[in-house]
Amino acid sequence: MPRYNPSVIEPKWQRYWAEHKTFATPQMPAGQKLYVLDMFPYPSGDGLHVGHPEGYTATDIICRFERMRGRSVMHPMGWDAFGLPAEQHAKKTGTPPRVTTEKNTSTFRRQLQMLGFSYDWDRELATTDPGYFRWTQWIFLQIFDTWFDRQAQRGRPISELPIPPEVKSQGEDAVRRYQDQHRLAYQSEAPVNWCPALGTVLANEEVIGGISERGGHPVVRLPLRQWMLRITAYGDRLEEDLETLEWPDSIKALQRNWIGRSTGAEVDFFVGREGTAQGGRPAPAEFKAWRAARSEGGFPTTATDDVVRIYTTRPDTLFGATYMVLAPEHPLVARLTSPEQSAAVKAYCEQAARKSDLDRTDLAKDKTGVFTGSLAVNPANQRPVPVWIADYVLASYGTGAIMAVPAHDTRDYEFAVTFGLPIVPVVDPGSDATVNRDDVLAGKAVFPGEGTAIHSSAFDGLSTSDFKTKITADLVARGVGREAVNYKLRDWLFSRQHFWGEPFPVLHELDADGKLTGLMRIVPAEELPVDLPELKKFESHGTPDPPLEQAPPDWLYPIIDGRRYKRETNTMPQWAGSCWYYLRFLDPKNEQALVDPQIEKTWMPVDIYIGGAEHAVLHLLYARFWHKLLFDRGVVSTIEPFGKLVNQGMILGEVELTGYQKADGAWVSVAVVDGAAEGGPELKASREKVTGVRVPFDKAEKAGDVFVLKEKPDVRLDSRAYKMSKARGNVVNPDAVVKEYGADALRLYEMFMGPLEAAKPWSMEGVNGVRGFLDRVWRMITNERAEQLELNSAVKDVEPASEQNRVLHKTIQGVTQDLERMAFNTSIAKMMEFTNFFTKCDVRPRAAMEKLVLLLSPLAPHLAEELWQLLGHDKSLAYEPWPTFDPEAIREDNVEVPVQVNGKLRARVTVALGLGAAETEQAARADARIAELLAGQTVVKVVVVPGRMVNFVVKPAAG
RNA sequence: GCCGAAGUGGCGGAAUUGGCAGACGCGCUAGCCUCAGGAGCUAGUCCGGGUAACCGGGUGCAGGUUCAAGUCCUGUCUUCGGCACCA
The missing domain is CATH 3.90.740.10 (Valyl/Leucyl/Isoleucyl-tRNA synthetase, editing domain)
Structure with a gap:
């Protein structure tokens, strides 16, 4: 029985796309280029979350849509794979972080492929690949080699730094120290949050009120030698150039505020x-x-x-x-x-x-x-x-x-x-x-x-x-x-006391006694990468010093030209790898350069960048800073990396009802509870602690605009959707959704929920609803009752009737315009209307069905490919031309015009399209009901917008 | 406290420029079909009144501009997000 069965057709088309390399991006674009980028994920051990596919589906739709419109699309995916969880896991279990990371990455890759995204997987990269962080280290060398010329407002090679004569006169070492003070990467003593109980240095966000967020252990602040990046030098440019960007004003405001000029x-x-x-x-x-x-x-x-x-x-x-x-x-x-x-x-x-x-x-x-x-x-x-x-x-x-x-x-x-x-x-x-x-x-x-x-x-x-x-x-x-x-903006504290991060390509000079002289030597670019050493054990060694201090001596103390050096043992923060990955995607296998300049010039900047608002400040500011520095040093050709930015809203858990009970079990109304109190909810008046209890919907009812307990209607309940979290137990797993409803249904639902930018609560009923729509599309075109997959007998090779043609072209127009403005939810609604209409038709012209399949294909690509094949095509529809609409077909002969009297809708009259104002007014006056209402009144004014509306302003006739 | 976003049916949300509020979906109601249904089909569904035609009200709240306001202006409340002694 060939019912719509996503668990069969989805893997089938995913295999097809992979085998045919359907979405491979040419190194140089054939048509107009379009670079569409997702914020790449950190592959956590929990696997994909339904929040991830929201942005990824949006970009995928844009890419598929624009490919069909002839653009050459760059759409890559990779992994922000350095990160603390893998290191902590290593401390606990002894499993090397690289092993954990690769395992998690495989899970993420499988899950993304299961959703049918049209990435060019040949461009996949991970920040943890030595072939990648080689260039992260190379960029660090550029930063290290740069000083900021305030006059010119740009970074310049350190060799061009003017040396004051009084410094020069003190000799070579003095000059080196002077240069070191002016580099954009410099060292300084800065306090770190050292937690002895956890044996680790914590980030500021991980410390709450002097106590570690995890475990609740005391944290002390210790000064430690740290690397800093002089982002403040770029403060003015980072602020001013915001104007050139097509970003949400709220994000620009956030960045401006953060820079705080x-x-x-x-x-x-x-x-x-x-x-x-x-x-x-x-x-x-x-x-x-x-x-x-x-x-x-x-x-x-x-x-x-x-x-x-x-x-x-x-x-x-x-x-x-x-x-x-x-x-x-x-x-x-x-x-x-x-x-x-x-x-x-x-x-x-x-x-x-x-x-x-x-x-x-x-x-x-x-x-x-x-x-x-x-x-x-x-x-x-x-x-x-x-x-x-x-x-x-x-x-x-x-x-x-x-x-x-x-x-x-x-x-x-x-x-x-x-x-x-x-x-x-x-x-x-x-x-x-x-x-x-x-x-x-x-x-x-x-x-x-x-x-x-x-x-x-x-x-x-x-x-x-x-x-x-x-x-x-x-x-x-x-x-x-x-x-x-x-500026409120501070220089960027760029070192971490972690093992699982990029090593700095820096060597510290040792004197004859093995003490640091304070002078540095860099690892030359051609010797990069500086790889991480193999560590025997990962447990904490009880001091705030970096774990790499425990590295084997042959790694830690290289000898060059007979001189002994000590390697830098701090590592770079996770931000480093994500600061420039958009460049490497363009040319991921290049071993001569971070990116070929010709390729960079062709594809940059990123045209559309979609990701969560949690990166509104730090990631986006750091990446812009690096990009500007690379621009100053001639590595990239644009002053900004990301042209248009869209923040997807958070997907919340299903709406829940919460009631509050006192210790003795008595219910209290949510109106008297302070839910935000420290240490849990409490009564506003007495500060008595109460317990929040999840109430099933069948135990509650609506009273006015609030929910109350059915058995005690004076007890008001709290109705809201919460952020998904393991602790709350409201996390929705994409694997389960795909298994039950299919990837196309998941994609479609995430887009149908509401505007991309808005926060939205999840609803399994809603997934079921869009799955119902996909089923109806399937039945509209196939014969579900046949033994073999075959076309529905209503699908015929005939010209569409005029009404059918009008619906078709209105749908093409509407869907096209909606996709252009990323209004995915309304584009789906329009295809639903199309389907509702054509399902009722006994004759469904094949041409109209084909057009709908093409319109649907960016959103539900597997279903569309399957139907396209059934409609008699032997290759993927990924590059089929996007349907165009004929304005003539949409035009109606008559329009219904609302007629108001004193601004109140009183009647509708049907008039010929393009009828003039005077004639429209006549038609309105001719309406029986309007005539009745105007009788005995003085018409003070008549407002006519031809084809739109008529409004009579009247007052009672004098006398 | 400051900055930003948002408040529309039972629910998610439509309404591109001031011009028919509630598209589309969920849920609900009734009917059909079925041995059965967490399946399908048809009709209805903003609220109040009325068998109905129709009438009145309605986009957080209070004002205002306009022939006309969900949309513009002023004030205010609530929710969410961010910043938080930045001189």
């Missing part, structure tokens, strides 16, 4: 060398001399040690700066601390050092701080201001010190209130409705907005923006300030 001024507050060295205020004579020197010599590039340099975005509030704050880590803290304050300052700084960044911000409700005992001079009005230390100022942002303007900055205001510091308003909010003006002017409220200057001597009356310009110019003229730009 702000403009303002740097200003020096004089503290002096003499008086302040022991606390107290700077000597007036010394200050005078400093002022004179500054107006002569100007503003020095790096701060001198007689000033505290601050950064502010509001130089216009300088007259309101009543104190200063240094971060606890600020280098001047020790010198500015007076003997009397020394104990208090020391205690405060030690306490701050113990807290992680997270703790500092978490406990941010109350401001803490300590006075240094020193005073500085406000350069606007020459008044002395106290210098404080507080951890609400971050050492890592700006200059690590601020001027505090409590009247106009919320944080400064809170601090000033806590410690009783003076509050001087210098901005009049005027009529600004957000604050009470009198309170602001009395120093009893904070006003962070813009307004008119007061208490600012000669600047009074200026608007905030004018003031900024004027005072900045004034500061520059006096040599005490300059314009400045800052």
Whole structure:
């Protein structure tokens, strides 16, 4: 019985495509090129999740659609295969990560192939292949070999870095050290999250409140030598070039926010060398001399040690700066601390050092701080201001010190209130409705907005923006300030203390005693890759040092030209491999270059890039950074890697009803429960803990717009879909769906659920629904009752009747337009309408059936290929021309026009297409019901949109 | 707190430019077919009233612009996502 049986036809066509290499991409495009890329997955041990195929189906549809429209399509897939889970598995079981990774990759590959995606599998790559990470290491060498020329705003070879004469005069080693300081890859001490219990270094996201996310063990912060990449140098370009991209505005906003560019001024507050060295205020004579020197010599590039340099975005509030704050880590803290304050300052700084960044911000409700005992001079009005230390100022942002303007900055205001510091308003909010003006002017409220200057001597009356310009110019003229730009973006911490990652192609020089000299030597490009050594065991060795410290000596200590070196033992983060994989897909087997320049020029940029929003910032920012650097170094030809970006929404689990019960089992309404409380749900009023219980749908009913318990209708239930998770037990396995409904049904359902970008709850009933549609298509074209597969007897070689032709062409038009704008859900709806219509026809013209099969083929390719073959074609439809529609066939002779009276729909009249406004109005007036409604009324106005609608505006006739 | 997205039937969602709200699917109801059905077919299904024609209401809430608002404007509430002392 040839019913629609996906478990037979799907493997059949997958084999066909593989054997015929149907989707092999030519190295050079034959037609117009289209590069469609999925964010490649990390092959986890859990296998594919129904979230993966959502984006992959969307890109697959686009690719199949565009191939039929004549484009040359690049559509590759690969594996982001380095990652912590495989390493942790190795620690537990001793299985080498490469073995685990290959096993997981096989599962992922099988699952993706089972869904019939049209990837060119000959381009498959994994970031863990030595042939791949050879080039990841090569890119690192490019970064290492680059410095950033601020003037030109681009990266240049380190050999072109100008060496100051005073450095040159110190000899070769000094020059090398100077270069090392300016490379875009550099080393620095940075704190890591070391968890002794787990024996591993954790990422910031894995540490919550000083406790490891996994296991709940304490985590300590230790400084460790780390590799950093100078992404901040590219801050401006990363921000500005967002404008050139066809990305969702929300993602651009997220990136802009992350880069966090702000403009303002740097200003020096004089503290002096003499008086302040022991606390107290700077000597007036010394200050005078400093002022004179500054107006002569100007503003020095790096701060001198007689000033505290601050950064502010509001130089216009300088007259309101009543104190200063240094971060606890600020280098001047020790010198500015007076003997009397020394104990208090020391205690405060030690306490701050113990807290992680997270703790500092978490406990941010109350401001803490300590006075240094020193005073500085406000350069606007020459008044002395106290210098404080507080951890609400971050050492890592700006200059690590601020001027505090409590009247106009919320944080400064809170601090000033806590410690009783003076509050001087210098901005009049005027009529600004957000604050009470009198309170602001009395120093009893904070006003962070813009307004008119007061208490600012000669600047009074200026608007905030004018003031900024004027005072900045004034500061520059006096040599005490300059314009400045800052970023929230920090340099990229690029090393990990892991085994399962790309080794750095770097060797550290050892002296005769086997100690590090601090000088480095790179592994030359032609000797790459630096492969990972074989480790005997993977267990933790109890120190935060990288696991590769345990590597065999012949790997760890190479001897070159008779000199002993130690290899770098940190490895690169997982981001490294995913930063450039889109380039390697173009030319995956090239051993001479990362990508052939001609091929790169032809295929780049990626035209459509689809993936989850979780990569909105980091992956996309890092990849853009590398791409720009490669552009500067002449490796790639475009300034940006990804043209159009689409984020697929998350697929949630099935909708669940949750009721809440107290410890004694009594039900409580969801209205009185705080579900987001820490440590589980609790009653809003009493903070009593309650338990969430899943309630089956047959125990609940709808009351108004909420669900309630059937047996206790005053108990409201929570109705929502949750993120799929193992813990919740609501994960849907694609294997099971394919087994029961078929891959085409899974693909179609994921597209039919709703817009690609939206978060959507899963529903097995919905899968069953689209499977029903595929069954109907099958029955429309085949004879299900025959013994052998044969055409339905209603399918005939005849011309379509005019109504049939109209439906056909409307469907072609609609589906084409919907696919062009990635509205997959509505394109499916249109094919359903087609099927509903033609199923009712006793005669189904073969040409119409063939066209539908072609329209359906990007979405449900296996079914389409099978029907195409049955309709008498002997090769794949993958490159059949896409059906075109005839506008003539769609045109109807008559249109139904709604007629409104005072904006309310009262009748519909059928008129000839293209009828003029006057005639349409006549036709509307001729309608019996309209005539009745207009009788006795004065028609004030008639609005006619020919072919669309008529509206009579009436009022009762006078008299 | 700040930034972003979204609120439309019992449910997922349509409505491309301001012009017939609810396409399509699920679910539900009734009927047909069947030995049987988690199969198929037909009809109905926004809410209230009415046998019906039809009438009234309706896109989170409150206003506004317009002949006309799901769509535009102002305010507000809720949910989700992100950032979180960035001076």
